[in-house]
Amino acid sequence: MALYCSSLGSQVPRAGRALLAGACSRGLSASSSIEASPLLRSGGFIGGRWVTVAATFPVLDPASGTELHRVSDCGLPESREAVTAAYNAFQSWREVSAKDRSVLLRKWYELMIQNKEELAKIITAENGKPLKEALGEVAYSAAFLEWFSEEARRVYGDIIPVPMKDRRALALKQPLGVVTIITPWNFPSAMITRKVGAALAAGCTVIVKPAEDTPLSALALAELATQAGIPAGVFNVVPCSRQNAASVGEALCTDPLVAKISFTGSTTTGKILLKHAADGVKRVSMELGGHAPFVVFDTANVDQAVAGAIASKYRNSGQTCVCSNRFLVQKGIHDTFVKKFAEAIKKELHVGNGFEASTTQGPLINEKAVEKVEKHVSDAVNQGACIVTGGKRHSLGKNFFEPTLLSNVTTSMLCTQEETFGPLAPVIKFDTEEEALAISNSANVGLAGYFYSQDPAQIWRVAERMEVGMVGVNEGLLSSVECPFGGVKQSGIGREGSKYGIDEYLEIKYVCFGGL
Structure with missing residues (x-):
């Protein structure tokens, strides 16, 4: 819901980066960082x-x-x-x-x-x-x-x-x-x-x-x-x-x-x-609620799509209503995308306390949220999905979960039927544009949707036919105060x-x- 991402540190104001570095060097806990705040009220x-x-x-x-x-x-x-x-x-x-x-x-x-x-x-x-x-x-x-x-x-x-x-x-x-x-x-x-x-x-x-x-x-x-x-x-x-x-x-x-x-x-x-x-x-x-599709066509720039996927999926640990929830990747570039996506997750995402300088993914809001991610992963694996990376709670604590990527995912799995609201990226392989649109539009909700393509004709077709209130074309972050935010259907x-x-x-x- 914003123009920023955990992987985009350069977008943090200079004074804010100094604050971040200072706070982390002092090893501040959450309680010690706010207890003296002049804005703290009860x-x-x-x-x-x-x-x-x-x-x-x-x-x-x-x-x-x-x-x-x-x-x-x-x-x-x-x-x-x-x-x-x-x-x-x-x-x-x-x-x-x-x-x-x-x-x-x-x-x-x-x-x-x-x-x-x-x-x-x-x-x-x-x-x-x-x-x-x-x-x-x-x-x-x-x-x-x-x-x-x-x-x-x-x-x-x-x-x-x-x-x-x-x-x-x-x-x-x-x-x-x-x-x-x-x-x-x-x-x-x-x-x-x-x-x-x-x-x-x-x-x-x-x-x-x-x-x-x-x-x-x-x-x-x-x-x-x-x-x-x-x-x-x-x-x-x-x-x-x-x-x-x-x-x-x-x-x-x-x-x-x-x-x-x-x-x-x-x-x-x-x-x-x-x-x-x-x-x-x-x-x-x-x-x-949302259930955003993220479609990558054979015509896409794969590196650009991977960068957009990281930004869209893992911001705020996947706890945004517009983050990508279903990744649909066309068969011609499926394997390449999954490989590069997994590499980017391992290289760019760092789980930790939000006050630590290296952290790009903090905890989930509570244990109930973690349990839902666990349920979605377990259901998918039991139905034949493969864990490419992640897949379990992080050793840092009960509210932390590893950034997770699943392949061999089908539309019958829970993670593709309901919003996860966590750091889980399930990838579905598809054959045709019509198939991708049918899967994308099958949900009873339609807040945001994303797709990557370098074909101008395809861009117009898919942007107009995707049943959502907001569409990101070759872009994983779409919120801006100047632009209308909202969805269709439920x-x-x-x-x-x-x-x-x-x-x-x-x-x-x-x-x-x-x-x-």
């Missing part, structure tokens, strides 16, 4: 103030399993309080000029850049991704605030010609109201700003429920929002434990004062939230980022002037 953030409750839940370091920090376990009272605060703030925020909203978002962006090292350390500590990837996420995350600070001033309506001489018609765009935003753990900062930047630019107010694994990044953003001057109640954060997640989520989605739900996460959870939205006929944005509803993203938070009102 309470919920509601109506412009920090709210603590008696019950707390632990945030764990996925690399070691140790406790990093304890955070207030908000419940139904805090959820209702947050909705009320957001609703009251909306009455004045909607009247703030687009220029003034733009200035505040820009200030928030600047504060994120000024505090990028602290934000990155928090991400690495609670998520586990390598620090250089975390720095990339912070830059990507901040860029959404910058982008939508500019888009705030470009919410244009229309004058509509009508046949009646005594009438004039126009279309106005107005903010929806209070928005509930539910975000995942794999990009704990960027998935917030991509939604919140658009919502605030449009004139909406928000309540963020961050993932229970990674609430610290959301709370750090709240601290910076305060420093930026975002008015009380405009941006609220309600953290809660896994045990409270369902009830808090339902309360934030069904409250009659909430006008819209924006969610990034699994298709299963998305369907539950859609049911919550149905009773109130609320607007929704859903960025749900991968979701709506688009985020780009000039289209702000429309998700606006209503169109038709006004007819008569008697002229």
